[in-house]
Amino acid sequence: MNITEVLVPAQQMAWLPWATQYFFFIGSAYAAAMLFLLTLFFKKHTSHRLRAALVLTLAICAIVGPLALTGDLHQPGRAWHFYAYITPWSWMSMGSFFLPVFSGLSVVTAWLYLRDDLMSFKDSDSKVFRTVSKLSLGQWKTSAKMMLSVAAITVISSVSIAFYTGAEIAAVHARPLWDQPASPLLWFTTAFLGAVGLSLIIWLLFPQKEASDRLSKTDVRLIKQTTILSSILALILIPIWASNNPSFSLFDDSQWASNLTLLAVSILSCAVLVQLTLRHNSSNFVLLCNALMLLAACWITRWITMMEVQTIPKFDVGPYPYSLPMDSSGLLGIVGMLGLWMALAMLASELVQPKRSQSADTALTNH
Amino acid sequence: MDSNKRRFLSAITAGAALIPIVGVNTATAGTIIRNNDEPDRKGQVGKRYAMVVDLRKCVGCQACTVGCSIENQAPIGQFRTTVKQYEVTLNDGSQGVKEVKSFMLPRLCNHCENPPCVAVCPVQATFQREDGIVMVDNSRCVACAYCVQACPYDARFINEETLTADKCTFCAHRLEKGLLPACVETCVGGARVIGDLNDPSSEINRLLKENHQDIKVLKPEENTKPHVFYIGMDERFTSHIEGKPAIYDPKGGEA
Numbered sequence: 001m002n003i004t005e006v007l008v009p010a011q012q013m014a015w016l017p018w019a020t021q022y023f024f025f026i027g028s029a030y031a032a033a034m035l036f037l038l039t040l041f042f043k044k045h046t047s048h049r050l051r052a053a054l055v056l057t058l059a060i061c062a063i064v065g066p067l068a069l070t071g072d073l074h075q076p077g078r079a080w081h082f083y084a085y086i087t088p089w090s091w092m093s094m095g096s097f098f099l100p101v102f103s104g105l106s107v108v109t110a111w112l113y114l115r116d117d118l119m120s121f122k123d124s125d126s127k128v129f130r131t132v133s134k135l136s137l138g139q140w141k142t143s144a145k146m147m148l149s150v151a152a153i154t155v156i157s158s159v160s161i162a163f164y165t166g167a168e169i170a171a172v173h174a175r176p177l178w179d180q181p182a183s184p185l186l187w188f189t190t191a192f193l194g195a196v197g198l199s200l201i202i203w204l205l206f207p208q209k210e211a212s213d214r215l216s217k218t219d220v221r222l223i224k225q226t227t228i229l230s231s232i233l234a235l236i237l238i239p240i241w242a243s244n245n246p247s248f249s250l251f252d253d254s255q256w257a258s259n260l261t262l263l264a265v266s267i268l269s270c271a272v273l274v275q276l277t278l279r280h281n282s283s284n285f286v287l288l289c290n291a292l293m294l295l296a297a298c299w300i301t302r303w304i305t306m307m308e309v310q311t312i313p314k315f316d317v318g319p320y321p322y323s324l325p326m327d328s329s330g331l332l333g334i335v336g337m338l339g340l341w342m343a344l345a346m347l348a349s350e351l352v353q354p355k356r357s358q359s360a361d362t363a364l365t366n367h
Numbered sequence: 368m369d370s371n372k373r374r375f376l377s378a379i380t381a382g383a384a385l386i387p388i389v390g391v392n393t394a395t396a397g398t399i400i401r402n403n404d405e406p407d408r409k410g411q412v413g414k415r416y417a418m419v420v421d422l423r424k425c426v427g428c429q430a431c432t433v434g435c436s437i438e439n440q441a442p443i444g445q446f447r448t449t450v451k452q453y454e455v456t457l458n459d460g461s462q463g464v465k466e467v468k469s470f471m472l473p474r475l476c477n478h479c480e481n482p483p484c485v486a487v488c489p490v491q492a493t494f495q496r497e498d499g500i501v502m503v504d505n506s507r508c509v510a511c512a513y514c515v516q517a518c519p520y521d522a523r524f525i526n527e528e529t530l531t532a533d534k535c536t537f538c539a540h541r542l543e544k545g546l547l548p549a550c551v552e553t554c555v556g557g558a559r560v561i562g563d564l565n566d567p568s569s570e571i572n573r574l575l576k577e578n579h580q581d582i583k584v585l586k587p588e589e590n591t592k593p594h595v596f597y598i599g600m601d602e603r604f605t606s607h608i609e610g611k612p613a614i615y616d617p618k619g620g621e622a
Contacts, residue, residue, distance in 0.1 A: 075531065247607045
């Protein structure tokens, strides 16, 4: 029997590009939380600037991500309904409790870590910096023990975010490409690419670097190993993920074959680029190229696995057509969120001044 | 990987680990969530509404689509019910002129007994009444579209005008007044029959009994227990259509 669809209305995309932005930022946040704790453990070998970049990535993404999420609600003004009608059996409802805790802890972690930098502005010539300095809320020292404890609690909270964001989508039984263990694992592994990429951007935004402000050898090793491990795991997961579509083989579909190629090539490029070009004395241009590649790979993964999957019909032949609108439900939303992140990153990066980095390092080690 | 294996793998990885965190309800599929504890969410207690669509009588005139759109004022281009149309030829190897036939498939919310859309709603805006009708409280809906994703039948959509989740309600407001749903009322061939499954003498029970060997539901493997029953359905249309796709507007814009 040959069947040709004659009159079949297309189903509209229900989760908008806002969702990609949310999962991109919140993934980068939870991965940054984990990497930050790791760098704290090895604080003798890692640089203050990399730790500061990670902790700022954590805090900024934990603020921008939830904003993108409310953008994905078609009724953002009703976000308070999540707290008025608590629904413990829905992952999304659980997430509405995990998320503010995580965002709060992320900001507290960043604040605790950067208090030394804040206090260093006490005698600054600039009135703005002197005012900002008051955010340290007193001249007391952050003890290393307190820092580690808070960072560890934030990591526990970040696990709840990694878990709920994965489970939330994997619970959608109607979409087999989501309803499988490979999808949350793929988002988890590629989240680290986003965290490293955004941290490198913040690192590059830090003012006036001198020779002593370069990445340490351990920093480079951490970035390299994280990127290569994440990329290899993601490359293993992609074919497993893609083979779980029962209605048609993604590998035999020309559109999907190119999607999967783009996905695999972008992730592979991260590993290759980092391995070949990243050195502790790499130029800013090389670092920027690495950062952009990592961000592109992380973002493309989310776009293909979340947005493109929605063009696969649950019942009809398809695919349903989708083109990115230019308004706030499309490109403007994506660019706007990246712009907000960039603006916050540019402001926050001013907190880490070059000459203070050494003293901040010793301050933490001595307590 | 077959679907059983996939289900098993997702159950052990996603399901088992969650029990201590969020309680048994999320993890076990056995508990059916209906979100209907409030007294105004009960509907017509004692009844169980369902629909039979006799495909032998459907001519694809779309009178139901128009009737529903006028009754429920869904935005232009968005439908609570519609009739999907397919062209079918038999490839029996003959070289002669092929006989082309049309197949009509009226689609609407299945008002499943195990509705996956209800369980995922994070604010309990969508619920299932005691009479089986799945409803959306659109003053509570945050329009996260989680239910749209969860419905295996693409029966839900985000209404462009109200900006909330929208779907067929079996015209519950009409049923309560003793009227038939708009699609049933307008169906020229009498293909759509709604009725109470709990009433042994109802027309729907008679049809289901008379045609019990020819009754099909959409996607029975999803275990959603749909309550829109089709008479005269070919099994190649029950789960996932394999064929040539429709020609969509290349820009995917509004209809």
